[in-house]
Amino acid sequence: MRAYLDLLQHVLDHGLTRKDRTGTGTRSVFGYQMHFDLREGFPLVTTKRVWFKAIVRELLWFISGCTNIKPLVDHAISIWTDWPLKRYLEQKGLPIPRSDSEEWAVYRTHFEEKIRSDDSFASEYGDLGPVYGKQWRNFFGVDQIERVIRSLRNDPESRRHIVCTWNAAQTDHMALPPCHLLFQFYVGDGKLSCQLYIRSNDLFLGAPFNIAQYALLTHMVAQQTDLEVGKLVYTIGDAHAYINHIDQIKEQLRRKPYPLPRLEMLRRPPSIFDYECDDFSVIDYRHHEAIRAPIAV
Numbered sequence: 001m002r003a004y005l006d007l008l009q010h011v012l013d014h015g016l017t018r019k020d021r022t023g024t025g026t027r028s029v030f031g032y033q034m035h036f037d038l039r040e041g042f043p044l045v046t047t048k049r050v051w052f053k054a055i056v057r058e059l060l061w062f063i064s065g066c067t068n069i070k071p072l073v074d075h076a077i078s079i080w081t082d083w084p085l086k087r088y089l090e091q092k093g094l095p096i097p098r099s100d101s102e103e104w105a106v107y108r109t110h111f112e113e114k115i116r117s118d119d120s121f122a123s124e125y126g127d128l129g130p131v132y133g134k135q136w137r138n139f140f141g142v143d144q145i146e147r148v149i150r151s152l153r154n155d156p157e158s159r160r161h162i163v164c165t166w167n168a169a170q171t172d173h174m175a176l177p178p179c180h181l182l183f184q185f186y187v188g189d190g191k192l193s194c195q196l197y198i199r200s201n202d203l204f205l206g207a208p209f210n211i212a213q214y215a216l217l218t219h220m221v222a223q224q225t226d227l228e229v230g231k232l233v234y235t236i237g238d239a240h241a242y243i244n245h246i247d248q249i250k251e252q253l254r255r256k257p258y259p260l261p262r263l264e265m266l267r268r269p270p271s272i273f274d275y276e277c278d279d280f281s282v283i284d285y286r287h288h289e290a291i292r293a294p295i296a297v
Contacts, residue, residue: 001045001257003034004211008203008249011241020240022296028240036215038229041260042282043215045208047252049290054079055212056277063145063273065137067130070122073115078108079209080128082297083175085111088125100244100294128175135165135178149272152185152192152225161185166199180210185221191230192222199237204245204252204293210234216280219263224272248293261285 015027036043044050054077061071069080082099085108089096097103115122136145144163151161162185165178180198187193196214201207215232222229241249261282269275 001043001047001260003036004043004045004207005047005253005257007032007034007207007239008241008253011203011239012246012249012253015241017243018240020242020296022242024296025243026240027243027246028238030238032236032239034211034234036211036232036234038215038218038232042212042263043232044212044261044282044285044287046258046260046285046287047255048208049287050208050212052212052280052282052285053277055209055216056280058209059213059216060275060277062132062136063275065133067128067133068122069126069128070115070119073112073122073126078112079295080175081108081112081115082295084126084128086297087175098294099297129173130167130170131174131176132165132178132180135167135170136163139164139167145272148185149221149224152187152221152227156187156225156227161187179206180214183214183217185218186230187227188230190228192218192225192227193230193233194218194221195233195235197235197237201236201239202245202296203239203241204249205295216263219265220272220275223265223268242293242296244296245293248291251291255288258286258288259284 011027011029015029018026018028020026044052057072057075057077058079069084072080086096088111089107115126137143148161148163151158162182164182166181171177179200180196182197184195185192186195194214194217198210201210211234218232219229261284264281264283266279266281269279
């Protein structure tokens with residue numbers, strides 16, 4: 001994961017200090033690309049612990065087409081909770097504390113308990129609008145995931161193996177417009193590669209998830225199309241570190257990375273839509289301890 005650590009250092013050294021939507025502030029560079037050879041290991045960050053099962057469950061949630069946080073919250077995954085929680089507080093006319101405050105943490109705990117225990121509450125307040133799952137599976141009636149699998153099987157050398165989530169007609173109805181907004185597959189020499197374009201990337205919290213997630217997706221699609229894995233090309237528009245993550249990033253950069261783990265896929269299900277969380281395991285994942293940081297909402 002040297003490429004990722006080099007990016008963190010590059011942003012600390014050369015990033016511009018900018019205001020942002022959340023009011024937190026960032027150090028940012030525009031236009032950056034990383035390459036990961038998936039044959040050399042699974043690109044899961046080792047300089048801090050990254051929760052692999054959460055990566056898997058979020059990806060399967062996208063593929064399922066679901067846009068409600070309940071399936072994630074039911075497995076103690078809170079990565080999407082803050083946005084519907086903020087909207088809920090706004091609708092109820094309640095004060096909105098800082099996302100790194102103890103008061104916000106209490107709000108989140110109570111909100112998630114209600115999501116888990118009350119299906120009608122979850123239906124009303126847990127939905128994120130037409131975010132990733134909706135666009136992947138029903139982009140104006142088109143199932144983009146089914147279509148890209150079919151095109152890879154039938155016309156592997158096509159230059160149109162693309163899934164796009166930036167639906168300009170619906171972004172205003174999303175809790176958060178898509179950050180990883182387009183990916184394209186490429187077949188060469190029997191290997192499947194993927195290039196991701198991500199418009200805006202929180203490098204400390206978001207990027208480790210996104211890198212591993214699209215690496216996992218590439219492995220899944222390769223298995224379903226009888227191909228080997230090739231490269232993950234990771235392209236960022238606004239690559240930024242939030243100001244309140246700088247100390248955590250410096251701590252991470254002081255740590256020595258371990259060798260990459262490898263991904264083990266325990267079965268081949270009938271289709272891309274039939275994978276389960278327990279179908280995947282990372283072998284020999286050595287990592288440093290987790291580093292906590294607040295999410296900017």
